[in-house]
Amino acid sequence: MQPLPIRIFFRKKGAAIFISHLDLTRCMSRIMRRAKIPFWYTEGFNPHAYMTFALPLSLGITGLYECMDIKLIEPMPFEEIIERLNNSLPEGLSVFAAALPVHKNTAIAWSRYEVVLQPKDGDSGKLAASLSEFLSRESIITEKKNKAKKMVQIDLAPHIKEYTVTERGEEGNGAVVFLLTLPSGCTDNINPHLLLNLFESESGSGFSSTVARTEVLTADLQKFV
Amino acid sequence: MLNEKLSDILLNVQKPGRYVGGEIGSITKSLADINIRFAFCFPDTYEIGMSHLGMKILYGLYNSIPDVWCERVFTPWTDMEEYMRRLHIPLYGLESGDAIKQFDFVGFTLQYELSYSNILLMLDLAEIPLLSKERTEEHPIVVCGGPCACNAEPIADFVDMFVLGEGEEVSEELFDLYKKHKSGDYSRAAFLLAAANVEGVYVPSLYDVSYKEDGTIAAVTAADGVPEVVKKRIVRDMDNAYFPKNFVVPFIDIVHDRAIAEIFRGCIRGCRFCQAGFLYRPVREKSPDVINRQSRDLCGFTGYDEVSLSSLSSSDYTRLPELLGEMLLWSEEDKVSISLPSLRVDGFSAELTEKLKAVRRGGLTFAPEAGSQRLRDVINKNVREEELLKTCTVAFDGGWTTIKLYFMIGLPTETLDDVAEICGLSQKVVNAFYQNPNKPKGKGVTVTASASTFVPKPFTPFQWEPQDTIEVIHEKQRHLRTSVTSRKITVNWHDADTSFLEAVFARGDRRLAPVLLKAHELGCKFDGWSDFFSLERWQEAFDFCEIDPAFYANRRRSYDEILPWDHLDYGVSKDFLIREHKKSLCAETTPNCRESCSGCGANKLNGGKCDAAVAD
Numbered sequence: 001m002q003p004l005p006i007r008i009f010f011r012k013k014g015a016a017i018f019i020s021h022l023d024l025t026r027c028m029s030r031i032m033r034r035a036k037i038p039f040w041y042t043e044g045f046n047p048h049a050y051m052t053f054a055l056p057l058s059l060g061i062t063g064l065y066e067c068m069d070i071k072l073i074e075p076m077p078f079e080e081i082i083e084r085l086n087n088s089l090p091e092g093l094s095v096f097a098a099a100l101p102v103h104k105n106t107a108i109a110w111s112r113y114e115v116v117l118q119p120k121d122g123d124s125g126k127l128a129a130s131l132s133e134f135l136s137r138e139s140i141i142t143e144k145k146n147k148a149k150k151m152v153q154i155d156l157a158p159h160i161k162e163y164t165v166t167e168r169g170e171e172g173n174g175a176v177v178f179l180l181t182l183p184s185g186c187t188d189n190i191n192p193h194l195l196l197n198l199f200e201s202e203s204g205s206g207f208s209s210t211v212a213r214t215e216v217l218t219a220d221l222q223k224f225v
Numbered sequence: 226m227l228n229e230k231l232s233d234i235l236l237n238v239q240k241p242g243r244y245v246g247g248e249i250g251s252i253t254k255s256l257a258d259i260n261i262r263f264a265f266c267f268p269d270t271y272e273i274g275m276s277h278l279g280m281k282i283l284y285g286l287y288n289s290i291p292d293v294w295c296e297r298v299f300t301p302w303t304d305m306e307e308y309m310r311r312l313h314i315p316l317y318g319l320e321s322g323d324a325i326k327q328f329d330f331v332g333f334t335l336q337y338e339l340s341y342s343n344i345l346l347m348l349d350l351a352e353i354p355l356l357s358k359e360r361t362e363e364h365p366i367v368v369c370g371g372p373c374a375c376n377a378e379p380i381a382d383f384v385d386m387f388v389l390g391e392g393e394e395v396s397e398e399l400f401d402l403y404k405k406h407k408s409g410d411y412s413r414a415a416f417l418l419a420a421a422n423v424e425g426v427y428v429p430s431l432y433d434v435s436y437k438e439d440g441t442i443a444a445v446t447a448a449d450g451v452p453e454v455v456k457k458r459i460v461r462d463m464d465n466a467y468f469p470k471n472f473v474v475p476f477i478d479i480v481h482d483r484a485i486a487e488i489f490r491g492c493i494r495g496c497r498f499c500q501a502g503f504l505y506r507p508v509r510e511k512s513p514d515v516i517n518r519q520s521r522d523l524c525g526f527t528g529y530d531e532v533s534l535s536s537l538s539s540s541d542y543t544r545l546p547e548l549l550g551e552m553l554l555w556s557e558e559d560k561v562s563i564s565l566p567s568l569r570v571d572g573f574s575a576e577l578t579e580k581l582k583a584v585r586r587g588g589l590t591f592a593p594e595a596g597s598q599r600l601r602d603v604i605n606k607n608v609r610e611e612e613l614l615k616t617c618t619v620a621f622d623g624g625w626t627t628i629k630l631y632f633m634i635g636l637p638t639e640t641l642d643d644v645a646e647i648c649g650l651s652q653k654v655v656n657a658f659y660q661n662p663n664k665p666k667g668k669g670v671t672v673t674a675s676a677s678t679f680v681p682k683p684f685t686p687f688q689w690e691p692q693d694t695i696e697v698i699h700e701k702q703r704h705l706r707t708s709v710t711s712r713k714i715t716v717n718w719h720d721a722d723t724s725f726l727e728a729v730f731a732r733g734d735r736r737l738a739p740v741l742l743k744a745h746e747l748g749c750k751f752d753g754w755s756d757f758f759s760l761e762r763w764q765e766a767f768d769f770c771e772i773d774p775a776f777y778a779n780r781r782r783s784y785d786e787i788l789p790w791d792h793l794d795y796g797v798s799k800d801f802l803i804r805e806h807k808k809s810l811c812a813e814t815t816p817n818c819r820e821s822c823s824g825c826g827a828n829k830l831n832g833g834k835c836d837a838a839v840a841d
Contacts, residue, residue, distance in 0.1 A: 014247075015245040015246070015247040016247070018235055018241040018476075019242060019476045020242070020477075022478075023242060023477055024476075026476075026478075027249075027474075027476055029528070030249070030474060030528030030530075031249075031528060032528070033528035033530065034249070034526065034528035041560065047560065059236070059241070060235075060236040088249070089249075090247055090248060090249045090476075091247050092247060208233060
């Protein structure tokens with residue numbers, strides 16, 4: 001059989017968010033061996049498991065819609081692939097779907113994030129207001145390393161495709177839920193921490209935050225599948 | 226199992242994967258079923274400790290006992306240490322995230338003397354009193370094992386008990402004894418006294434050491450009811466000994482990230498500088514079918530694609546061709562590569578390289594240990610120059626162009642001429658390359674001669690020998706550099722300062738405990754890491770305690786001096802070591818154990834049996 005491309009969709013949360021992208025690739029190739037998935041090895045002098053990840057995830061971010069492509073050399077039902085992988089995966093990593101790829105990896109253009117901000121002083125109303133003010137500015141200038149590893153100025157405002165800021169929980173112990181869509185993929189990529197760090201230093205607000213990437217989208221905001 | 230305090234700081238430290246656990250193969254249990262909680266501590270970083278086979282064996286073994294839960298603990302790097310101190314997070318087990326101060330046992334493995342400062346650091350971070358005598362019934366029992374337990378007198382004041390030799394069997398006996406004591410009216414003292422009567426267990430507080438005016442030991446007196454001499458334990462039957470079916474597979478990159486199969490214990494060679502060669506006697510081999518099965522199981526459970534056949538000298542395994550033949554039946558199809566470290570110069574053949582078909586071809590490393598034949602005879606290395614050159618020629622035929630040679634400087638009877646011969650021998654290897662018509666075309670050769678500093682160790686024929694002073698070592702290092710004759714040869718050496726400290730603790734006694742305490746106060750830690758080690762800080766600790774480190778490192782002992790480890794029995798007799806020492810001074814070699822038995826005495830631990838002799 002010709003090696004058949006398969007897209008595996010998985011979640012990465014809990015302690016697994018501390019697995020770096022490089023470590024994740026090593027982990028996944030061992031998992032596929034453990035699970036006895038009939039996957040395709042690259043040919044050549046130093047054969048290794050063929051595996052490509054659509055969109056590497058930064059350390060510390062929860063991933064609820066992660067994708068990895070492999071190739072099968074023997075037929076195996078998708079349900080069985082999912083079950084075998086889940087029986088082998090460590091806590092925090094779980095596969096929720098396997099399918100034939102529809103889009104090319106280069107079709108990825110946007111990612112949706114859910115950021116939960118926990119104000120240190122418990123005043124979520126103030127934090128929400130301050131965040132909304134920050135986001136409504138005409139330009140949000142910060143510095144970012146470009147591909148040549150040089151620091152360059154960048155305006156984040158035009159890059160924020162859409163966002164909502166809402167409060168959650170009771171008074172004095174509330175949180176701010178911040179949903180946003182940012183560019184992702186090989187041409188343009190904005191890490192939500194870039195925005196959060198700038199907000200923290202400019203507003204002087206004290207908060208802790210968790211970030212989850214909830215969806216990966218194509219240019220016309222369709223789900224990447 | 227992360228608590229929230231931790232999650233907040235983990236993004237701010239290097240390699241958070243060191244501190245979170247949850248790896249494939251890590252074991253969590255329900256506390257309701259647990260009688261004994263054991264913290265297995267490796268006093269170095271996660272990457273170093275996770276590479277260690279002994280820890281994997283004992284972790285698997287302890288957790289195979291239903292009511293025992295063994296967790297892993299490593300030394301946090303300084304960035305993490307800082308956060309832990311600031312946020313009052315006591316040292317915790319990676320599996321549960323619980324503070325180890327509430328465990329029943331806190332065990333340390335003693336792999337190298339330079340990790341002693343990290344033991345104190347970890348006890349401190351765990352909020353466990355550093356000194357054994359300050360611990361109460363509320364505190365865990367601090368137990369240590371591993372090679373340095375053969376003379377652990379320098380850390381005796383910090384440790385409640387030592388396990389001598391191989392921990393597999395003795396641990397289970399200890400756990401049973403502990404459960405018995407715990408179910409009654411538990412007293413720490415009563416338990417330790419009872420434990421001291423388990424063969425292989427040494428409870429230092431039950432042995433009193435007195436000293437003569439010249440600083441040497443006058444007597445070691447055992448308390449009533451405990452054995453005068455503690456004998457090490459060994460596993461007799463390697464085929465039926467516990468071996469884990471599964472390893473904890475780390476997420477982050479560690480030093481040795483592969484499956485490991487142990488092929489035999491002990492060594493037939495008797496190199497006189499090598500402590501492991503004496504400590505792990507007698508030789509006990511595992512059968513090829515057992516090794517084969519264990520390797521295949523391990524690769525299957527872990528997903529590793531490489532298995533390393535581990536021993537002190539792999540090419541001395543009597544049934545190596547048979548073993549490799551069996552393994553190759555499945556390894557190629559499963560895309561598993563087999564690696565065979567610790568090859569001797571005389572054990573490397575074209576046939577073997579063909580069998581291994583090393584996918585990833587790294588450099589080749591051999592250890593002639595000394596440059597001149599005379600000095601190789603002194604240390605009983607039993608490798609001849611012709612053999613080394615022949616082996617290198619085989620390697621060059623096989624396409625290798627990088628050869629690394631390990632040497633030691635500071636060996637007993639060594640002269641500057643011996644040192645220069647390190648470069649002489651390296652030059653001959655370079656010449657062998659250019660004289661070889663089959664050498665790889667269009668490539669040059671690189672020979673790296675790496676010289677470590679010799680450290681005399683207990684239970685070796687050199688245990689009475691002084692270490693060269695740092696000044697002499699520096700002079701020899703300079704001489705080594707000026708003796709280089711070719712740009713194809715690179716020489717490098719290890720820092721003499723760390724070897725000096727290693728020598729102090731290797732043959733130290735209990736009077737070094739205050740020095741360790743002071744050094745810990747001064748911030749000494751990770752002494753095996755050049756970015757942390759500071760001899761000045763250690764010197765300050767020695768000065769403060771009015772201890773002269775040269776007394777331990779640079780002094781020649783007489784045969785009748787009571788050595789700090791004389792009340793410990795590792796099988797090899799003192800008479801044998803004296804015989805070997807005398808022969809070494811005349812550059813007289815001893816044949817390896819397979820050629821003829823030299824009567825070291827270690828076979829008495831195994832009912833008179835030694836696999837080195839059986840092999841004929």
